[in-house]
Amino acid sequence: MSPRSSDGPSGGSSRGSRASGRPTLAELARIAGVSPITASRALRGVASVDPDLARRVREAAAALNYVANPAARTLASAHSDAVAVLIPSLSNLLFIDTLEAIHDVLMPRGLEVLIGNFHYSPEEEEKLVRNYLAYQPRGILLTGLEQTPATRSLLKASGIPVVYMMELSREAGLHCVGFSQEESGAAVARHLLARGRRHLAYVAAQLDPRALERGLGFQRVLAAEREVRPPVWLSVPEPSSVALGGELFVRLLEAYPDIDGIFFCNDDLAQGAIFEATRRQVPIPGRVAVVGFNDLPLSAHMAPRLTSIRTPRAKVGEAAARRLVALMEGDCRAEPAIDLGFELVERESS
Amino acid sequence: MSPRSSDGPSGGSSRGSRASGRPTLAELARIAGVSPITASRALRGVASVDPDLARRVREAAAALNYVANPAARTLASAHSDAVAVLIPSLSNLLFIDTLEAIHDVLMPRGLEVLIGNFHYSPEEEEKLVRNYLAYQPRGILLTGLEQTPATRSLLKASGIPVVYMMELSREAGLHCVGFSQEESGAAVARHLLARGRRHLAYVAAQLDPRALERGLGFQRVLAAEREVRPPVWLSVPEPSSVALGGELFVRLLEAYPDIDGIFFCNDDLAQGAIFEATRRQVPIPGRVAVVGFNDLPLSAHMAPRLTSIRTPRAKVGEAAARRLVALMEGDCRAEPAIDLGFELVERESS
DNA sequence: CTGAAAGCGCTTACAG
DNA sequence: CTGAAAGCGCTTACAG
Structure with a gap:
């Protein structure tokens, strides 16, 4: 039985009215018989936690149906588990294939994908970047190389890893995945x-x-x-x-x-x-x-x-997401530009 | 000149190493010459703030390029500005049209759209709901009526407004927008x-x-x-x-x-x-x-x-998003089911 | 390997 | 109409 079923969904009397009604790390830790910090470490799989304690934490988490509050996590650590992806159009199947591939790489790693559609407008793209930066994403995936100067400097100042999709750039240090249009x-x-x-x-x-x-x-x-x-x-x-x-x-x-x-x-x-x-x-x-x-x-x-x-649109998404993950993990030794090529498929119409 | 250009992107000496490097509400308030609470209220446009103070706050925000930290906002208020949208497929143009319409309603209201693809699997849908609930969204848009019992009870316990898209249900109190398949x-x-x-x-x-x-x-x-x-x-x-x-x-x-x-x-x-x-x-x-x-x-x-x-797929998205906004604002007097109909377009193939 | 203290940047609830 | 205090639920940085 989870404490929820006895307390009721709106929380026990010990919780203030601002409580979210969901189990907290402190409750989890108490049930597992460890300190909150240890519980946090066990759940994130970081640092060295005694395997026995870690197991107890995981079991308690499963019993409580505990899911960490991402807002608290982001506020405390100064970065979220989100990756922002900006594409020029949603109604173009081309970018949907790319998006799906990105999802497939990022979701299993516990990363949230924020999708922004800038409708082929660099100004709208700038607004989206400004907005998404407030979410402190772990990385950003951009389409094309036509950003406004403000977008570029916003990005640079943030220090957040960026990978550009669909086009190749010779600009030093610019990570891009695409092919020669x-x-x-x-x-x-x-x-x-x-x-x-x-x-x-x-x-x-x-x-x-x-x-x-x-x-x-x-x-x-x-x-x-x-x-x-x-x-x-x-x-x-x-x-x-x-x-x-x-x-x-x-x-x-x-x-x-x-x-x-x-x-x-x-x-x-x-x-x-x-x-x-x-x-x-x-x-x-x-x-x-x-x-x-x-x-x-x-x-x-x-x-x-x-x-x-x-066009290798799914591969572009996959490779770009993988490169972004590598950059997020501080691994940036690889060639910045990845050329995935294209293929002329000769059929009946020509 | 913004303080940033003199302080440098990593912040002034008064900021600890955990600071995000972005201006905070406290800084904004100091510059505007008001308390943080007043600045917060002015920015959100809530309660009664002296018009003169509000203007000062807005000007300072513009000068600083201030964007509130959504994580802090979510943590303090126990709800985010996100709306979760679950669709069974991204590669189906049908849902893309719906998504775009949803975006067009929600984005201008400052709401973030979290897109989840459950690949036609109610189990995957349940996982996504569990995960998105942790984000404390303001509302949830679901596709179809085939949720697992756990999904339904998770949703009910959360108290978060939900609107179902694409199908019509006679279940009392279920808000749905669609047509008769x-x-x-x-x-x-x-x-x-x-x-x-x-x-x-x-x-x-x-x-x-x-x-x-x-x-x-x-x-x-x-x-x-x-x-x-x-x-x-x-x-x-x-x-x-x-x-x-x-x-x-x-x-x-x-x-x-x-x-x-x-x-x-x-x-x-x-x-x-x-x-x-x-x-x-x-x-x-x-x-x-x-x-x-x-x-x-x-x-x-x-x-x-x-x-x-x-099929009225764009209209479904628009109406569902509007209904969700109404529910978020506590306005739930309308008929729960909205039938948008369909049209048989007779052409050459039949 | 583990934990007590401090703090992330906001909003709520309460006073005035 | 405005503000000082408390707190949201985590993680960081430090100490042991």
Whole structure:
């Protein structure tokens, strides 16, 4: 029988009205017959505690259903067990895969994951960082390298470990996990050239820094080819969607009827283009080749199947979380930049 | 100039080594020339504080870049500013839409959102609840009604407001926001009957309680029709995916060549079926009608466009969060159950 | 290996 | 409308 069942949920008469109603470390310690400090140490598995005492503490904790009060722990130790993760969008499957991988690394280690969505806005990101810093997290995971100067200095002043995801930086001491966005764009250009395409276009919506880099890599390769026309660049500010992909596809082909290869900045747009082409009976890849980016689950199954760049988004999350844990444990000898590469998956659409 | 720039990030000599290095309420109060309690009240906007003093406090806070320590606040007040949200899956777009809507309601009110993924396991859900309860959240948002008895009693003992999402319950005093899963399945059955279909099937993967209810509603309507064969029920335990939808579609038609209408428990499966049908040149809806569930963004754009049940998932999140806020503020007079309905969107596939 | 004392930075409850 | 005192439940730093 736990003391709770006899005391009632609102606590015994010895507890003040501000008590949380849950067992405290002091109660646990009393039941285990040790001091609170020893109980604390036993529960955290730190320092040297007599194995026998530690067992008694663990047993009492199990009997009481004791869970330490994280607020008290954070206040006393000046750091929480949280890790803040900032991503630019929740509705993009890309980041969900990354998030799940992060969860899988951090949760088993008893770390709480605080998720912040900054909607592709560095200013919003700054606000979130300011707010999360108050929680004294053990580490922070950031997406991209486009932070405001204030965000960077806030982070530096805090001394909290930070790992940047999705892009590679050469800045000294910056821990980052990702792949070369620029190179992936270049790979698509080379692929379309190898397929005999000469009249190319890059199509993007809501151009974020990474999509921009991909476009630049695409342009770079094409510019090096003397007998190839510079690519058409179609970029609109609206958020990306399947519907928009169809519209942009139609607009592009109306304006440039001889286009024979399109690199869409993501799979959503490319999928929309393929649906629209199917509906209008525009042969793909016969009339025009289509390449996407991210290799979403659906892309391998549509008709025609979509050629795309497979990004290591789950691996990025996992590696970034692991690196963060290493940094939290004071282990920072490894190479700061981790390049996980990408893969061009050639399918029917190109 | 903030005191920080002269003191340095690790704090002045008056601060002990355990100090967090950030300005405290006491410092803020000293600068504003008031007592800490008054500063606290001014910042929280509670009780009656002289407007002039309040302004001084706010100015000092802005100058210092003061953000209250949430751990101290939680410890002192016995409740945090967090709301825990438990969802069965992160990789399902359905719940992402709900989450975003929840965020949009809660964040502007200064509430932190803790996201827990219980992977469709009530046991895991129980662990998460136990853990999140330690954080003393202001409220909890749950998905579905399949909690373990321990979860229910944990929740009841905590006294923390809870709102259940996605399903409707008649249990007295249970606040829930959703729609009738059973009715939505019935609506699909009626739709297919109206389209002249007589040989029907229900196909599901990783049957969760809600998909089960939909199947039962589907069966109920068909059972009432004397001249209609009872539907085929194909359910597999694997997680749902586009690829699996294609496989199940093929398996089903091989086993039952005369099937002329299929209700898939979600759009992912239905989309996979349509892709596979296109590839095998099985006419849809000519040979077989296909209906999905959820109306994912892509469903309106594929070829043929997918008939589906549009679920109010964002609205569920918004209404649930609003109801939770009302409960947190002690306002619980409203009807506990909120039925947001659903809509059958008839498109080309049926 | 163990513990008594102090303190983390706030808010509550009580006085005035 | 304002404040001095006490305390939330832990961990740190020191001593033994």
